[in-house]
Amino acid sequence: MHGKRVGHLERHGNRVLFQYDSNYLEFGKPLSLSLPLRSEPFESEGLPAYFSGLCSEGWLRRIQAFEQRIDPSDEFTLLINNGRDLAGAVTIEPTD
Numbered sequence: 001m002h003g004k005r006v007g008h009l010e011r012h013g014n015r016v017l018f019q020y021d022s023n024y025l026e027f028g029k030p031l032s033l034s035l036p037l038r039s040e041p042f043e044s045e046g047l048p049a050y051f052s053g054l055c056s057e058g059w060l061r062r063i064q065a066f067e068q069r070i071d072p073s074d075e076f077t078l079l080i081n082n083g084r085d086l087a088g089a090v091t092i093e094p095t096d
Helices: 022-027 058-068 075-082
Strands: 007-012 015-020 042-045
Touching (some): 015 022
16 A cells, blocks of 8 residues: 555465555554454455455456456456556555
8 A cells, every 4th residue: 555565465265364464563554444453364255345345346347357367256366467456545466
């Protein structure tokens, strides 16, 4: 967010984990009320609502999914593939 690493998002099967970066915890603000600052990871089935809300919808989602040859309901992959072009200050970047 604004060029600072906020945390790490990863998928294990249908479970998604988000954990704030330890450096961000010192001075950062929560991404949302549903993701308060804490050192323990958040675990959910599918994307947490905050991240799901960053995904494209409607015709744009269908076009992105078609061009990227992925299922339009695969929000995690949509977010990773398109995370550098999101509305607002947040970007999602894949790690190596």
